[in-house]
Amino acid sequence: MPDVVDLLADLGGVARRGVLLGVVERGDLERALAAGTVTRAGRGLYALPGVDDALRVAADLGGVVSHASAALQHGFRGGDPRPVPADAAMDEALAIADSALRESACRRLLEELAETARGPGSPRIRQVAALATELAANPFESVLRATCLDVPGLAVRPQVRITDDGFSARADLVDERLRIVCEADSFAWHGSRSALASDARRYNRMVVAGWIVVRFTYEDVMFHPDEVRAVLARAVALAEVLVDVRPGGGAAA
Incomplete structure (x- = not known):
């Protein structure tokens, strides 16, 4: 079952009670409220802390x-x-x-x-x-791509299909030269056991095929961009070393 915070993030940061309770348990919503990870934005309206006031008002008015x-x-x-x-x-x-x-x-x-x-x-x-x-899947992915622009040496494209020895999967953001995959991970839509198993297999196949896979949550991308940039910079440094040791000094095919 999806986490309340992740579900709200996927819904744009604001949602009505009926929408949330159609997916999560009432007790989970109440616990998120008590913990402060979700706030009441109006009667029957819930939001992530810090969500834009314009979005709160628009949702409350049905606009x-x-x-x-x-x-x-x-x-x-x-x-x-x-x-x-x-x-x-x-x-x-x-x-x-x-x-x-x-x-x-x-x-x-x-x-x-x-x-x-x-x-x-x-x-x-x-x-x-x-x-x-x-090609960008959603605003979450777009913001992560914008963050990638700040990292020297990193040049990603959205929604690239990766193939290797019969394996094929689409990745969110890919630097093909450095063989870096950046995933904008959302638990709300990938949180079932079958989805978890599928994702694990997909990430493992990319890693053993020589790709560096880095995964980022909505909270980190939106609220901790400096940490995201630091991780990406380390990934680029590691990938540059791997590029140098590959035959011919270039990215693997």
Whole structure:
């Protein structure tokens, strides 16, 4: 059964009681409230601590958020990338742009906005437009990808299929040169015993095939990015050593 915190994270940080109790036990919800890992955001409404106020209000009113607040939702709603603010942090802006492309396939419009952007924020807009992709699975993964951009030597692509001796699996973020796999792990959707067994087999096969696999939770990606960057930097350092000792000095096929 999913953990209450992980379920809320997958639902965008805010959910109604009926939705939560359709998946988790009432006692689990009450224990999370007592521990402070979940808070009451309104009558029958629950949220993760620190979730954006705009998202709380929108959920309480039965509405939706827009502009930068939309990055907190699971997918961009509206089919228009213009809410990407020029002064947004890279992780926030990339999550919005990825979601816009995933939801509405508006690549050309995003490119036109980047081309015509002027002012101090225009370089950021063009950078986000160049990096945005509809392949990103969700905002959680997009934020992890933005964090990867801060790590020298690391160049990941989203949703890459890895194959090895009859084995095939799709990984969240992959640096093919360094053979590094970065997984945005969500217990809420992968927490059953069968899913755990499947994930263990998948990760083991990638590791024995020569891939460095690093896994990050929602809480670490969203609230502890410095720790995530430190782990990624260590992974890059280790991978660079492995690249040097492989025949020809390049990444293994």
